[in-house]
Amino acid sequence: MTQIWEVFRQEEKGGYHTHCGNVHAPDREMAKQFAAVQHGRRKPTNSIWVVPKDEVGEIDGDDVSFGGTTDKGYRWTTAYNLQTRQAEEVEESDAEQQDAEQRRGEA
Amino acid sequence: MDIETVKERAGPREFNPADDLPEEYRKAATRMIEFHANSEIMGAYLERPFIRQAPSIDRKLAFSAKVQDEIGHGQLLYRAAETLGIKTREEMLDDLANGDGKFLNCFHYPMDSWEETPMIAFFVDGAAMRRQATLRRTSWEPYAHAMDKVCFEEGFHVKHGEDILATLMSGSRAEQRRTQEAFEEWWPRIIQFFGPTDDKSTHHDFAADVGLKQMTNDELRQAFLDMYVPKARNYGLELPDYPRVHQNDDGRWVVEEDDLDWDEFFTVARNNYEPGIGQIDGRARAQEAVEWVRDAIESDATPQSGKAPQAAD
Ligand SMILES: [Fe+2]
Ligand SMILES: [Fe+2]
16 A cells, blocks of 8 residues: 655755655655655755654644743844854854844744 | 774764774874863852842843853754764763763862852853864864854853953952952963863874864963953953063963962862862752752653643743
């Protein structure tokens, strides 16, 4: 009996496997082959995971309020206006957080 | 894969759980990541009392968020270590409780006053972040992925810590004096964070050869001193007379290593330092005290009806 397998593709070694679609297949071996053909041919691919759809748990914005309901500004680097030079790695974290904050604002 | 192949291929994020890796690599990686995970947990326990002792609601909220982050870092790291197949998460937590698990020297010392908090939250987190940033390029991919998330969060810890220091050093004379005293007490331990210089370190060579470590203790210590000595001085902190520290003509800061108490360091490292044993036992008791929570989660008696509980946000 065929079932649906969710497909996660890793573009390059060391990167993250991110969801890119799904395939119909009767078993794990076939799912891997279909996924390789459908999702690993055009885009750069280093590795693919297939996971039975039934095994995937989901929680969405109706179930929970992502990011909470109260203002948690104190958790962000941007809350601390120090006016001093920061170590490179702290600046990097700062930039990543600003980016995440901005995208949360847009969403 | 044999060890020679591992050394040849060793590079950033090179190995993952699908690789058949020699035991020597998996053991070295486990030792390193377990130490890191234990340190996150022990650091969180050291800072936890300051959620209650924080001088304002803002500090209280930030401190509680930070402690929560650190526990999360520990959990991420136990997962990254567990995938090496040498030790389970339970074994690592039990070893930490019974005194066999090793962790960072700084977290063996008790912390009593609010003026001490930036010594951890600014200097130790700053030092840790320096090292963690380089570990995003470690050869064990799950470790590198854990570091991505840790580094994302850690900038908040360091800036929050600096903010506490800035407030204290522009506060009353008494506050400034107590902060200076705390600094003098903690400074030697903070420098020892990076361990002895490389010629005296035992585990480095192999860990570097297989790409687990991306920078030597000496390079990390140097980068830390060059960034954080000027910061300490800018806030009006004076470096204690010992260990002697001086600035070279090229601007780099150098520490007289022999001025540091290495006997104490190794006593601490072996979990034989009396106050540190108190911290280990304190955490062990906390682990025991919430045994019933784990039991309840793992039993089948979870209620099936009613509204799902809201997770803490
Ligand atoms: Fe941490
Ligand atoms: Fe931290």
